Amino acid sequence: MGNTERSLSELAEYLDAELVGNADHRISGIADLQCASASELSFINQESYLQYLPQSTTGAVILNADFADKYAGNKLIVANTYLAYAKVSALFESLSELTVGIHPSAVVAASANVAPNAAIGANCVIGEHARIGSGARLYSGVSVGDRASVDDNTLVHPNVVIYHGVSLGKNCVIHSGTVIGSDGFGFAPSRDGWKKIHQLGAVVVGDNVEIGSNCSIDRGALGNTVIHDGVIIDNLVHIAHNVKIGKRSAIAGCVGIAGSANIGENCTVAGAVAINGHISIADNSHFHGGTIVTKGNTEAGVFASTPPMQDVKKWRRNSVRYTQLDDMASRIKQLEKQLKTLLPSNTEEK
Numbered sequence: 001m002g003n004t005e006r007s008l009s010e011l012a013e014y015l016d017a018e019l020v021g022n023a024d025h026r027i028s029g030i031a032d033l034q035c036a037s038a039s040e041l042s043f044i045n046q047e048s049y050l051q052y053l054p055q056s057t058t059g060a061v062i063l064n065a066d067f068a069d070k071y072a073g074n075k076l077i078v079a080n081t082y083l084a085y086a087k088v089s090a091l092f093e094s095l096s097e098l099t100v101g102i103h104p105s106a107v108v109a110a111s112a113n114v115a116p117n118a119a120i121g122a123n124c125v126i127g128e129h130a131r132i133g134s135g136a137r138l139y140s141g142v143s144v145g146d147r148a149s150v151d152d153n154t155l156v157h158p159n160v161v162i163y164h165g166v167s168l169g170k171n172c173v174i175h176s177g178t179v180i181g182s183d184g185f186g187f188a189p190s191r192d193g194w195k196k197i198h199q200l201g202a203v204v205v206g207d208n209v210e211i212g213s214n215c216s217i218d219r220g221a222l223g224n225t226v227i228h229d230g231v232i233i234d235n236l237v238h239i240a241h242n243v244k245i246g247k248r249s250a251i252a253g254c255v256g257i258a259g260s261a262n263i264g265e266n267c268t269v270a271g272a273v274a275i276n277g278h279i280s281i282a283d284n285s286h287f288h289g290g291t292i293v294t295k296g297n298t299e300a301g302v303f304a305s306t307p308p309m310q311d312v313k314k315w316r317r318n319s320v321r322y323t324q325l326d327d328m329a330s331r332i333k334q335l336e337k338q339l340k341t342l343l344p345s346n347t348e349e350k
Helices: 007-017 046-052 081-092 312-323 325-342
Strands: 019-020 042-043 060-065 074-076 178-182 187-190 193-196 203-205 216-218 223-227 285-287 299-302
Touching: 007 019, 007 060, 007 074, 007 081, 042 081, 060 081, 178 203, 216 223, 312 325
Parallel strands: 042 060, 060 074, 178 216, 203 223, 285 299
Antiparallel strands: 019 074, 187 193
């Protein structure tokens, strides 16, 4: 929508918000409450931020009805503050627009099908029989392999590599440095060393998917790796061959998902989680950061496996005790046996 000024009345209509204050006041951007200027918009999502209101010079604040009486200045009152912030952020997007058409330095195969209103940036390479949909935007240095497709209104940031046969859905966003469709880690041992298993599947990405920077998503060995509609993936995530990720699931940074794992719908996977291969995760499962998921689950829930942070001296003592648990369990069993021999078998409860 571009980086242009908006009046508070326009913002209120756009957000379906109740406006209290000067309807004609102009807003040119969004900033933190602590540093926002009179031409910028802020929001309050948590009570702890109310302390910054008295000193704030912001032009207006997005807040909910519970906090509305805490601020006397211009305000937009909404039911869901964070969602309103997400919506209004689109109005002030600062990404430079690509010119519709194919840049002179791009290399496009004669058999490729590029929509007339797509935008292909400098030094892009588009392979044989590839398809680029209506309104798609490929920034500089994007490589699209043979028979791959980028569907309508999908945005691909600079230096993304989309291998042969990969399919990206509509309205997706792929960030820089990500590789989609590289070979899965498939090798067969032999007397002469590892024998490569050629990966014959592809990657299928649904609609409205966002994938962060420097991710690696492997193609399937036989079938496809599949990322369903509405999935969001953070930076530095590795998704191995034949993984399936269900609709609207969210994967945070530095997650590793091993081959043929099946992640359900509406799951959240926090940072640095490791998920074993060939397991299934139920819909609506949620994993805390650093969890090591060695087996699947059939019911929704919240899961964690790593201990919380503690003082290093306490951690050292507990680490030693952890190594003693097996011995301690054996000793407890021995004590229980000895206790049974000492107690009369017909002891009555008092």
